[in-house]
Amino acid sequence: MSEETHDKVAVIGGGVSGLASAHYLARQGWQVDLYEASDRLGGRMAISHLNGQEICLGGKNIGYQYKEFRQFLEYYGPAKYEYFGLNSARLSNGKILPFNSENRTKQRLTLLRSATPADLWKLRSALKAVKAERKNGDVLGPYFKTLGKNRSKTITDYFSPKFSKSLARALTVRMNGAEPDEIALENFGTHLHMLQDEYEQLKSPISEILTAFKADQNIRTKLQTPVKALRRTNGFYAVTGLGFMSLYPKVILALPSYAAADLLSSDFSVFSETLRQARYFPVTVIVAKYKRPVFNAELRALTFPANSALSNIGAYGTKALNVVRYTFSGSASEALNSHVLTDDELLSIAEEQAAPYFNLTGNICQALKRKSWRRGLCAYTLNEANFREMLKAAQSNNPGLYVTGDFIKGASIENCFRAAKETVAFCLKTASIPPKDQTFQLVSRRGT
Numbered sequence: 001m002s003e004e005t006h007d008k009v010a011v012i013g014g015g016v017s018g019l020a021s022a023h024y025l026a027r028q029g030w031q032v033d034l035y036e037a038s039d040r041l042g043g044r045m046a047i048s049h050l051n052g053q054e055i056c057l058g059g060k061n062i063g064y065q066y067k068e069f070r071q072f073l074e075y076y077g078p079a080k081y082e083y084f085g086l087n088s089a090r091l092s093n094g095k096i097l098p099f100n101s102e103n104r105t106k107q108r109l110t111l112l113r114s115a116t117p118a119d120l121w122k123l124r125s126a127l128k129a130v131k132a133e134r135k136n137g138d139v140l141g142p143y144f145k146t147l148g149k150n151r152s153k154t155i156t157d158y159f160s161p162k163f164s165k166s167l168a169r170a171l172t173v174r175m176n177g178a179e180p181d182e183i184a185l186e187n188f189g190t191h192l193h194m195l196q197d198e199y200e201q202l203k204s205p206i207s208e209i210l211t212a213f214k215a216d217q218n219i220r221t222k223l224q225t226p227v228k229a230l231r232r233t234n235g236f237y238a239v240t241g242l243g244f245m246s247l248y249p250k251v252i253l254a255l256p257s258y259a260a261a262d263l264l265s266s267d268f269s270v271f272s273e274t275l276r277q278a279r280y281f282p283v284t285v286i287v288a289k290y291k292r293p294v295f296n297a298e299l300r301a302l303t304f305p306a307n308s309a310l311s312n313i314g315a316y317g318t319k320a321l322n323v324v325r326y327t328f329s330g331s332a333s334e335a336l337n338s339h340v341l342t343d344d345e346l347l348s349i350a351e352e353q354a355a356p357y358f359n360l361t362g363n364i365c366q367a368l369k370r371k372s373w374r375r376g377l378c379a380y381t382l383n384e385a386n387f388r389e390m391l392k393a394a395q396s397n398n399p400g401l402y403v404t405g406d407f408i409k410g411a412s413i414e415n416c417f418r419a420a421k422e423t424v425a426f427c428l429k430t431a432s433i434p435p436k437d438q439t440f441q442l443v444s445r446r447g448t
């Protein structure tokens with residue numbers, strides 16, 4: 001079946017970036033067709049259920065600075081939050097070094113033990129830059145761009161091994177599934193911005209928000225509709241899948257860069273090759289519910305050293321101290337992430353690792369959910385300036401075709417929203433049809 005949709009925009013991908021793109025377009029009065037391959041929205045938030053309770057196996061923590069995402073939740077909401085904090089102790093020579101946003105003194109002491117005076121000076125300047133200018137918290141922020149160009153390439157080239165292995169690693173493994181020597185210094189602002197925020201998580205189910213989103217009059221959500229190919233025909237883009245072909249003047253690919261590259265490979269080879277420069281690393285998450293509390297209020301999370309396949313363990317919430325989230329990421333997890341292990345095998349590896357520090361002995365796991373991504377966490381490129389140039393050229397050679405995702409501004413939910421907002425603004429700037437509503441203001445559905 002073929003359909004011409006002159007007045008519509010196609011958004012491909014129903015993860016956070018696709019939700020954001022469709023929402024911003026819809027608020028401008030545009031009609032949107034949103035294509036999602038799987039049976040649900042949310043992508044790498046990975047919405048699931050554990051013992052009847054809704055959980056997110058992927059992205060879940062919402063910073064106080066997540067302005068765009070919070071507005072989206074409010075628009076389709078109401079949304080209820082609960083405090084989560086930033087609690088991430090580290091192991092150093094078998095000793096626990098606490099890092100808890102509720103206890104600044106302990107945070108400072110931990111920092112002093114993990115860095116040289118030169119590191120502290122560099123870190124102070126970098127944190128100041130991130131605080132002073134929002135752009136410095138993005139991929140290729142101006143402050144870090146200058147550092148990266150004039151001095152060195154990766155985080156390890158700039159900071160001491162002591163700092164790189166400790167605090168920097170805790171950030172890169174968590175955010176990118178990458179070691180600090182796999183992250184370009186020019187992108188370090190994304191990590192520091194994350195460190196400066198404090199976090200909540202949703203108390204009310206996100207599925208309720210997504211149900212309201214699906215009822216949006218301006219958005220036609222097409223679940224279980226994988227797009228197989230994208231072609232250019234007579235000034236339109238042909239979006240093709242099993243049993244359908246629709247033509248659009250504008251298409252936004254709201255996908256991880258490798259998935260966008262796959263779609264573009266046949267007709268847009270340069271664009272496709274450019275997108276392949278961004279790297280994604282594997283990650284596996286297990287959320288397990290135990291009979292008794294595993295954590296205590298002081299210690300709710302722990303990051304393991306580089307030789308451990310289990311990169312971190314954390315409580316699912318400040319109150320759910322019997323629900324554990326195990327994450328396998330970083331280079332030591334790669335062999336394990338590529339093996340086909342059963343849930344129980346993986347859980348026993350995690351428990352063995354964590355047992356010396358937490359109340360796991362004789363504590364029975366009553367239920368678990370697991371999710372593995374071969375390419376789950378975005379680690380950007382090692383030459384962002386060059387990548388940006390090539391991306392800009394590829395986009396201007398293909399008017400009407402846009403990409404957005406976590407490789408644009410940074411690997412967080414909020415950064416997906418911020419990137420999508422910019423992409424939509426750019427898409428509409430070149431629009432041939434005037435939108436119905438010119439205001440582009442995000443007011444709640446209920447008018448509040």
Ligand SMILES: Cc1cc2nc3c(=O)[nH]c(=O)nc-3n(C[C@H](O)[C@H](O)[C@H](O)COP(=O)(O)OP(=O)(O)OC[C@H]3O[C@@H](n4cnc5c(N)ncnc54)[C@H](O)[C@@H]3O)c2cc1C
Nearest residue numbers: 013015016017037043044058059060061226227406412413
């Ligand atoms: C384990 C983990 C924990 C995280 N924790 C946090 C956190 O606490 N806080 C935070 O801010 N961020 C976190 N993140 C990051 C955040 O979740 C991601 O950056 C964000 O969800 C990426 O969204 P996206 O829409 O760009 O990509 P995706 O979520 O990957 O969405 C892409 C969507 O496109 C669909 N798709 C793919 N190909 C096609 C096709 N051909 N046709 C149609 N549909 C297609 C996919 O099914 C998917 O739904 C975490 C990520 C992971 C993996």
